[in-house]
Amino acid sequence: MTVDLLVRDAHVYVDRGWEVAGGWVAIKGNRVHAIGKPGEEPEAKRTISARGRLVTPGLINAHHHMYQNLTRSYAPVTNGTLFEWLTGLYPLWADLDEESVYLSTYIAMAELLMGGCTTSMDHMYVHPKPFLIDAQFRASTDIGFRFYATRGSMTRSVEDGGLPPKSVVQDEETILADSVRLVEKYHDASAGSMTRVALAPCSLFSVTERIMSESARLAEKYDLRLHTHLAEDPQEDIYCAEVYGCTPTEYFERVGWASNRSWVAHYIYPSDDEIGRLAHAGVCTAQCPCSNMLIGGGAADAMGLRARGMMVGLGCDGSASTDHASMWLESRTALLLGRFRNGPNSMSARDALDIATRGGAACLGWEDEIGHLRPGACADLVIWEMSDIALAGAHTDPVEAWLRCGPATAGTTIVNGKVLVENSRPTMAGLNDVLREHARHARRIQRLAA
Incomplete structure (x- = not known):
């Protein structure tokens, strides 16, 4: 043959x-x-x-915000805390449109390919204009990249006690209707598919309880994955205690997310008991070592989570916090961080590679076909x-x-x-043209915020 x-x-x-x-x-x-x-x-x-x-x-990127490469190394917020960084950048991201999202997605995927990534999700939770995720699917199709979009959302603006301006949040009905539209238009659950969709409210403090519970219901109805940020910052514990009377993990469980459909980003500040409960439920997590270290927010103990039975993948996270999209660099940093944290015998390069491949595939619920090279993969x-x-x-x-x-x-x-x-x-023939247009949109967005 x-x-x-x-x-x-x-x-x-x-x-x-x-x-x-x-x-x-x-x-x-x-x-x-x-x-x-x-x-x-x-x-x-x-x-x-x-x-x-x-x-x-191919390495698998289990957490990313591709649009953020339009505001990389943005000087006014480079040394802020997580919440200061978000508050400083939300006004810039309010100027996203379909073309800027297409361009940022195209550049992100080209950069990921150069760093050995062949499948990536993206957590698109800022929606100042409609049809932004449609633009991402156009970019992935034009390139031929295996793409797992997640329909992110926020409902709480500054006026409602949240962080972002009103221009980037949406009402509940818009979010739910567009989630269904994207799933029915783009989600391909067939073997070897190139486009899939998951539901991904941004965080517990940025959406209503209804969005969290309705997303879980839609995931059951359409057989989808669920994704969100969880236990990323100590301020999240304070917020959940004041608003919900519980910890972030307890709220996550309360809204019906503690299942094998879910994977979360970061998961830095859970208790030992909470780790055990989510691991038993089949929840996976994506460690983002470079982003968390650069922003000074701590980092998940990947090998510790794995020892408790939780599958762990890797994510580049936002290109405005990590400022790069190299899964090789994330893998190396995960190795260094793991050994620095737990000693030289705690983690090997093969452990890091397993997290970047099999671990990422587990986050996406796709272990049968990606993350390995066995015949049929x-x-x-x-x-x-x-x-x-x-x-x-x-x-x-x-x-x-x-x-x-x-x-x-x-x-x-x-x-x-x-x-x-x-x-x-x-190998994309039009890459230089995309780079020129990307630069134009990045300058436009940053000038508008100046």
Whole structure:
């Protein structure tokens, strides 16, 4: 049998517990067809030599806010707390429109591809204009990126005791109606799909209790995932105690979210008992190490959560808090943070890679098809590129070298069987035009706020 694409001469990390030195990956259509040892390669229409490099499944970004790359490193808020940072940036994000969201999504996906990410969710919770998530789907389709949109929402403006201006929040009926519209138009639950939708009220302190409970009801009706921020900041505990008379996790449980449909971002400040309860319920979490460290808000204990039975993925988080969209950098930072926190024997590069692949797939409820390279999996993989100087002397363990040495970028990124990054550059022909327009919109938004 002749396959469509053969990646050979690689150290192939197939899945946890399965690696092939000097191996190959055969792709037929949009699926992994076979994995093998040297000398067993099938005939192929196209062959790519990895030249001894590491090949892994595509990394999975389990928490992001793509529109925020329009306000990266915005000087007035670079040293603020989480709430100061949000309050300073909400007025800028009030000027988002369909075109700026399309451009920011396109750039975010190109950047993610260069950092080895082949599937990403996005938490779009700012809606100053309608049809912003539709613009995101246009961008993902134009690129060929595997995209899991989440319909975020906020109902509480400054006038209602919240943080954002009124121009970026919506009423309950608008949110619920648009959630149904997006699910019915874009959510594709079929095998190997490229577009899926989850429901994602921004946070417990930014939406009404009705939005939380109705989102859970819609998730049951349409068989959807649920996502929100949870236990990210100590001020959240104060707010929930004053408004709901309970902790954030207790409120999360009260509104019907403690189920295996849900994954949450951050989860930094729960009690041990709360971790155990959510883990038992099947809730997953996305650690965002770079963003949380940069904004000084603490960080989840990924390995501690895993030890309690909770599946953990990784997220870049907002491009205006992390200021980058490299899942390699998130993986390396997760490794360093884990070892710094719990000691040198607490976490390995393979643990970090497992979190960035299998863990992310668990967050999205997609473990059967993505996050690994077993035959039948979606053909999403990365050939990692690192300079020979950076790798000099690293001859015994290519997976450890992947995160200990560096920096590493994607030399080749394949999504759905198609090469989207080649020779460390995105293959999209119109990227330069998009960059120019992105710069124009970023300057417009930041000038308006000046």
